[in-house]
Amino acid sequence: MSNANTHVNVVTESLDNIQRIKAVAPGLHANGACALCILRATQVPIGPAYLQPQADIHRALEIDTSVASTASACSLCLSILSPDIFDQITLKYKEQAFDSSTVCISVELPKSIYIRQRSMQIYVKSAVIDLKDVIKYISGNRIAEACDVAIDGDSDMRIECAFRHEETLLDHQFLVDREGSSIKIKSFRKKGIDYTTGDSLGAVLAELSKCDDSVVASKFGSPPPLVKTAAEIESLVFRRASLFIGGRYLKLQRNISQTPFVVDGKRMTELSVSEVIGEPIKELALCDSYNLVGSGREDADVRMLGDGRPFYIECINPRKTNISQDLISQIEDQLIQENSPVQCRLLQIIKPEDTRIIKEGEENKTKHYCALVWFASVLSKETLEEINQVGSSEIVLQQNTPIRVLHRRSPLVRPRKLLRLEITHIEGHFYKVRIESEAGTYIKEFVHGDLGRTSPSLSSLAGGIVADILELDVENVSLDFPPKSV
Template identity: 30%
Template sequence: MVSGTDAPAEVINDRDEAHVISAGDDVVKLLTDAVRTLHPQAVKDLLSLEVCIRCIFRLFGVRECIYNCTLLSPSILYSILGKALDLEGDLVDNSSRANEDPSKQHSTKELEIEPNFCRICLGILQFVYHDDKNMLVRRDSAHDFAVIIAEVVKQGGHQIDNFSLEVSVPPSIIENEQAVRLYMQRKYNSEVWFREKFISECVPAKEFLKLSIATPLETLLGAQCGLSSFRIRLTFGHSEASIKVPDFVEKKECNKRRKTGASDDLGTAGIECSYISANENHVTKRSLNGVQDHDFPDCLKLQLEKVNEPCHLTLLCCRAPIYIGGRYLKYSRNVSQTRWIIDDERMGEASVEEIIGSSILPMCQGDNYKFHAAGREDIDVRMLGSGRPFLVEIQNARHVPSEVVIKETEGKMNMLENKLVKVKNLRMLGNEGWTMMREGEAEKQKQYTALVWISRPLKDDDLQRIASLKEMQILQRTPIRVLHRRSPLERQKVIHWMKIERITESSQYFLLHLCTQAGTYIKEFVHGDFGRTHPSIGSILGCRAEISQLDVTDVKMDCFLG
C-alpha cells in the first residue's frame, strides 16, 4: 500500500506474478476480462484523484471483485488493472511525482507497509482503520479483515448458527463519492459507457464492504449470513471533513438526503443497509442530472483534501435478547417478587427474580437479565395453583440452551433445599411469548383464598349472601398503603364470584374464595380501606372485617400452561 502522495500501484514484479497465479487462474481471468471493459483514461483520472482500487472497481460496477477476489491484495489488483488496460507505464509515472522530495521516495517494501487512505472511502475498502485502542490496523484483503472479525466473535464465546452483518459508515463517504462523480461527469457525460455503466452499475461502498466479507465470515464462523438474532456490527467513524464541494451541491443535494432519511438503527436483515446506501444511486443520479458543466469548477483537484487518517472502527458482536418463560409458584410469605432494598436493607429473605434469574443467566451465559411477570403479589402473599406466568429476558446470550438443558435447569431449581420457589413449564420463547403475556395480563382473571376475621360470629345467611353475588362491580380508590408510589385514581373492578368456607372450631374466622378481575386490590376489598373501596366484605356483612393471610390460587391465562 502506498502513501497519500505516492502512486496507487507499482509495476507488476515476479513476486506479484507468483501471487496472481497462486490466487487462481480462473479468478484472475474473470477479473481481467471484467477490467478490460473499463475506460482506461477514466481509470487514470480516478487514480490521479487517489481513489483506491476497490472504489474504482465498485464505481464501474465490477462485481467480480466483490464475490471472487476476497483473497487478493491491492498490489495484485493493481497489477491486473495495469496489465488489462495497458496502464503499467502510467502507474510507474505516478509513483514518482515531479514535485515530490527525492528524500521521501519509498522502497517497494515501504510502500507495502505504509497505508494511504482513499479520498472516497477513507480507507474502509482498503481495510485500514484505527481499532478501539487507537492502534493502526491494516489488512490486504477482505478475507484477512474477516479473520479479525471472526476472532472477536470466537473470543466472545458466542455460539451461533447464523448471523446478520450490519455496517455504518460516515456520511462524508457518500458526499465524497458524489463530488468525484460530478467531476467525472464534467469530462465524460457525453459518452455512452458513463451514462450506462458508471452511473447505473455503481455498488455503494457499504454494500461492497458487506458483500466482500460475508462469504469469508460464513466460512470462518461456520454460520450462514442472513436474518439472525446475532448481530455483527461495524461502525466506522471519521473526524475529518469530507471533500469540499461547491456550496450549491451542499444545499441542493446533501441537505435533501439528510431530510429524507432516518436514523441508522440496528436492523434485522442479514446484510443491513442504512437509508444513505439504499438511496445512494438515486440521489447521485438526481445530482448529476441537475448540475450543468459550468456549475462545477475545473479546480476540483485543488478542492480535494488529503485524507490524513483512516476511520475509527468500533466492532460490536451481540445477540438480541432471548426469552425463557414459564410459571412460578412461591411458597414463602417472606419472599418478594423482585429484589427489594430499602435504605441498603433487604426486605425479605430472597426474591423470585433472583432465585430464577441466578439459575437461567449462567445457563445462557448472558451479560445480564430482566425479570418480567404477569402481575405481582405482595411479599406476604403466596403464589399457588398453576403459578404465575413470567419471562426472563437474557441480554447478549452467548449460548442458546437446548430444550434438554432448559428442563435440566428447571429440575435443579426445583431441587433447591429452601423450597421457596418452584418453576413449571420452563421453555425458550420468541417475541410472541412476550406479546402473549402482555395481552393475557390485561384480560386475565385471578383466584384467591383469603383468611378473614370479622367482628361478630359468622351466620349461615352470610354464606348465602356472599355466594349470591355474581359479577359484582366495585369501585376502588388507590389504597392508602400504595399512595406513595401510585397515582390517586378510581378504578372500577369486577368480582366474578365468591364463596365462604367455614373453619372448624372458629366462629369469626373463615376462608373466602373469590375470582376477580386482574388488578383488584383484595386486601382492601376485604376491610374497605376506610371507605376507599366500596362495596367491601365488611360493608356487605355489616361488620368490621380484616384479612389475616392471602394466597393467589390461580392466574387464568392461556400462556405457559404446559
C-alpha cells in the same frame, strides 16, 4: 502456481474490459484510491475480485505502486476497505461465540463518504459501486469462512458497524454554505457538551441531490481531495433477537418480590423471583440481560401456590439459543434440590408470538385466593351464612385506586368482579376466606375496604365490623400457559 498468481488470475477473470480499466487505474491510484476502490470506480461487479489482496489487484491492473500516492489513506473509502477493518469485525464477532447459523450486516458510514462517492462519479463519468455493498460482501465472506455461518438479510443475528472520520467531518460544509441551502445547523450545549443538529445524513443527501456536477466539482473537488488519516470503527454492535423461555413459578415463602425491590438504593426484599429463575437462565443463554414478565404480580408478602403463575423470561442478546430441553429442565431440578423458596415448572423455550398470551390474559384470566382474615368481633353464624349466600353469586365491586398504589396509578374507579366468595371460621376472631376474582382485583382492599374506597367490602358485608387481612395466598391463575409443544 503461487498464491499471488492465483489471486491475479481471479482479478483478471472478473474484469470484462481489463484494458479500459488498466488505462484509468494508475490515475485513480495517483489520486488516492485504494485497489478495491479502483475496482469500484471502474464498475467491476462485486464478486471474487474484491476478496483478493490489494497488492495482487495492483499487480493485475499493472499499477506501479513505486509511484506512491501522496495520500496516507484512501480518498474514496477513507480506508474503510482496509484488511485491518475486516480483521477487527471478524475477530470481535468470533470472540462473542454466538451459535447463530446465519448473520446479516448493517453499515453506517460517515456523511463524507457519500460526497466523495459523488465526486468520484463526476471524475470517472460513471456510477461507482456502492461502498456499503462492498463492505457487506467482504465482511460477510470473512465472517462466513471464519465462523461457519451463512449471510442472510433476514437473519435475527445482526452485526451493526458504524464508522467515523474526524478529518472529513466538514466535507459537507459547501452544501451548508450554498445559497438557499435546506441544511440549517443549530448548536446547543447540554450537560457541558456541545451538540449540533440539522446536518443529518438525510439532510446532506437531500441537498447533495440538488447540486449539479459542476457545483460539486468546483466547490468540493473532483476527484475527491486527498486525506491523511483513515476512518475508524466508532461502534461495533452484535445484536440478536431475544430468546423467550416461559413457564410457571411458585413462591413458597413470603417477603419475596417478583422483581428486585429497591428503594433509595436499598433492597427491600432479599430475594426476587426474577433473579432466582433468571440468573441460571442467563448463564445458560449467555445473554446480556433478562426481563421477567409475569401474568400479573402478587405482593411481596403474598405466596404463589398451586400450579404457579405464568411468566416468561426474555433473554436479551443471547449467545446461545440452541438449548436442549434437558438443560432447561435442569434449572427446575436444581431449585428443587436447593429447597429454594422459589420454584418453577413447565420451563421451556417459547415462540415470540406466544408472549402475547401473557398480555392478553391480563383481561381474561381469573385468580383463586385464600386469605387469613381477622375481624374485630366474632361473626355470628347468621352473618357467615349471609356472606356465603351473597358470595355464591357474582359480586361487582367498585374499586377506587388503592391508597397504597396512588403514587404510581391514576385515581380511577374500576369495576371488578368477584366470581365466588366463601368464608369459614377457624377460631376466635380468625377466618379463612376463599375468593375467585377477575384479573386486576385488589383483594386486600376488598377485605378491609380501604377507608371506603372499595365497595362493597368484606367488612361491609359483615355489617361494618372492622376486618384486616393477615395472610394471603394465590392458589391458582387460570391461564393456559405456556402453550403445549406440538
